Amino acid sequence: MKSLFKASVALTALIGLGATAAYAETLQDVMKRRNLTEKDLMAAAKTYTPTGGRDEFLAFSSGGQSGQVIVYGVPSMRILKYIAVFTPEPWQGYGFDEESKAVLAQGRMNGKDINWGDTHHPAISETNGEPDGKFLFINDKNNPRIAVINLHDFETQQIVVNPVMASEHGGAFVTPNSEYVIEAAQYAAPLGGEYAPLSEFNEKYRGGVTYWKFNKEKGRIVPEESFTIELPPYSQDLSDAGKLVSDGWSFTNSFCAERYVGGIEKGRPPFEAGCSANDVDYLHIFNWKKAEAVFKAGKVKKINGHAVITLETAAAEGIVALVAEPKSPHGVDVSPDGKFIVVGGKLDTQASVYSFEKIKAAIDAKNFSGKDPYGLPIIALKDALHKQVPLGLGPLHSQFDSKNCIVYTSLYVDSQVAKWDYCEGKVLDKISVHYNIGHLVAMEGESVKPKGKYLIALNKLAIDRFNPVGPLHPQNHQLIDISGDKMEMLYDLPIPLGEPHYVTAISADKIQPLVRYKYGTDSRTGEAHKMAVRPGAEKIVKEPGKVTVFATAIRSHFTPEIVEVEEGDEVTFHITNSERAQDEVHGFAISGQDINLSLEPGKTATAKIKAEKAGVYPYYCTEFCSALHLEMQGYLLVKPKGYKDTAATGKEGQVYTKADFDKQYKTNIETQAVIDAVVKYITSTNFKDFPTVVALVEDATDQLKFAGEAKQKADDAAAKQDWQQATLWAGQWWQYQVKAADIGLRVKTYLEEHGAKVVAK
């Protein structure tokens, strides 16, 4: 009824608007007032998404130091979600419920909680070289870890710590069928975390690349089936997996092949000087299929229980080869057909395009120019290179277009994007972006079938770009139209959460998330929660020193509402959201206990506290879930040890009479008439053709069942002339009616908007 009222107010307003001038200003007026050009209008038209509109692509952005993932739509550039990954996030209950604490605990290092991550590279799971929208992986550079996010609910379900590296960077990159998630080290250190003096850098410090085996059915990385290839202490950087003709291979570049160790405090030149002294670094070429066979044959050394293929074995088995790269490379990207590998260079002006065919021929013919100090064969640059193309200052990362041979490369120093032809080796167009661009992303631009259309420049340091918000500025993601010959700037999106390095984008129709969980799901594992209860089965179990509450949440109450414990008790709430309607999420917070749960429909989550101090602790729902959301509350009463109730007897609250009961009863009968009318309308349509509606109708049916039960209790109490109980239960009966009516009206609107047909009288 409330919604009916709102709708009629809106309607009146709309009619009123029609009666006066529909638009006070013309488009020209607005352009003048806001100083907009026609080009601006065109850009706006290309990104503006009217209310209710959907995006064609979804972008998953690293959240940088926030340890999260940012999801936004393209081309609207509207932020849709922050996915909590390495960092607690209270809205999602992440790090506040016991289930997600267990996920975060997987990421502990040396017994320490690590409550942040320096996320760099997200990657979507792939099938036949195309992103399939099932899982998302992201790495943590500082604390070498990889997280697995299930895209059926956008929740982090696994964190694996690299058992041998001290830092990493070249992750997460996946092989074409997600067989492996690749993670390459960054700063060399003794594998496994042992101490070694820097004077033994050449002998004891090492790099590496880890191949994490991924089980697609289970959606989990399998550490026992994963292995690392030990590498020289060159700082490995980015990686990419081969595809199609180069499937079975992977590529990782490196910097500081000089193996220089700084030491300003000892009067030595800093790292930056010694690490860029030579003219070349190395592109590492891996035959991971061969490495996998060597691992399966057991030719490994165990470090911290993890299988490592030693440098010696790698060299002997021909698993790794090196190719010279221009000084201080960054970025390595394999072309959609798998034939070329594009490498940038922070201190270079040209991008290098390597030919996989040539590399393969050199390896097959053992055509090497020499060996590095660790016995790894080196392929001469001329024997591997397809072309070097001058692009501008500081080429970094590359992304591919849907058009053949077209690639886009970020130019860090120039703050530009170059569009060029890597087959022919010529520059086609350049666009200036706001400084300084790091990565860039094209739609499915790293897959075997890039989608083109849009490119996003991922810029750091957004000075002078947005309204100032203090010395720490947001970063700037700039949307560029790449559908024509010339690139066109469309839109700036400030990113106010860490320094995102990389973004991966996928066609939105490949992402098909759940709208609700199967009843009683532990979302952090995806499995049935053992502590879930159905409505009616709620209970409080008391053991010495321990109280366990099996609760449900539904609009607009928790069951139970009052929980009494004793000082010192360990109190555990297992709460199941028993809603079936989409988006009827509840929260659960207890005063002063560092608890907030997010309970989406069907989910079961656990809050655990120690009732250290006697007192009264209100708990409530933290999501505005219904008109009576504020009343969705309860009390945790922590009694002093040995407390005896000697309080004066009295009644809490108001006293009700027969008149109160009769008044409520009359309201309820009238409400029922409205509900009956809505039900009549719904059942006259083909509502069963709409799954969303079917779920809502089930939910409304539940509410009406509860209403009937409450009515029975009211009637029983009235028969005993207990007007107190009778009036309260009549009130509860009305609450259920209101919820049923509210859902009914949602259904009616949905059916009308989706063109339902009347099929019965």
Ligand code: K7E
């Ligand atoms: Cu910032 Cu990929 Cu970590 Cu380049 S990386 S920018």
Ligand code: CUA
């Ligand atoms: Cu449930 Cu507010």
